[in-house]
Amino acid sequence: MALDDVEGGQGPAAWLRRWWRALLAEVVATLLLVLLGVASLIKLKPEQDVPLTNPALAFGFVVLMNIQAFGATSGAHMNPAVTLAAVLYGDMALA
Template sequence: MSKFIAEFIGTLTLVLLGCGAAVLGGVDNVGQLGISIAFGGAIVAMAYGIGSISGCHVNPAVSLAAFIAGRMSLKDMLVYWIAQFAGALAGAALLAVIAGSTANLGQNGWGPGYLGEFSLQSALVFEIVMTALFVIVILGATSEKAPAGFAGLAIGVTLAIIHIVGIQVTGVSVNPARSFGPAVLAGGQALSQLWLFFVAPAAGAVIGAAFYRIRLLS
């Protein structure tokens, strides 16, 4: 139960602070860099806040990667998924209450009318590749051979950099739960495009974890 609660709170925090920076702060005020730092900073904070309890996955793709790499059981992965999706939905709901609207909750997307108007192909490739790289950093930084105490910082900085690079492409997901919460409440195009932010991060997680599973990285 403590792991469930930790993952719920962690994912809620990621959505509320990360998407909140985009919605409440706004690109015109905090800018793309500020939004990127908010997402990365939320991960750093939660990594040191709940990392000792659940490992601070706060991301179904990360839990999938941990399972594939042999670092968690199927049962634990499923429990983490439920907590993460519930937390993301709660975070998006809190953001909607604060913003007073569900029209803009920092939802992910692509194509005409969405930020840089990148294509489906660009969105798919970006999310797969960036999730794979993100997972490689996470599994490496949390391995027994990694320097103790620096995993949270490495993971948070990586997520911030991914956002700096890709906000204009998809708004950056690399996390199905982060996409799920805002999309469910915003509806419309965000909900119709949600499939990509399940499929691509899952594919990226499998690719990244495979390097550890078959011991190309160990």
């Protein structure tokens, strides 16, 4: 039996767990966006140029994947500054 079950999912431990889960989701989503998006610019052969469609499609697919994977958990802003601004302006609760 988990602590959430005992407290009905409303206690301080449940709130803290949801907050950390949302924070971790934002960090992972941002990491994936930057890592996979920038990796799409790597040249396999030095003499060839990277087509402009590669990074555009890569960033688009990563954003799509992150929204699908992390949207329900953290809102999938993929930008800590946007998330912080939403919390400070009261548009989003911490948990």
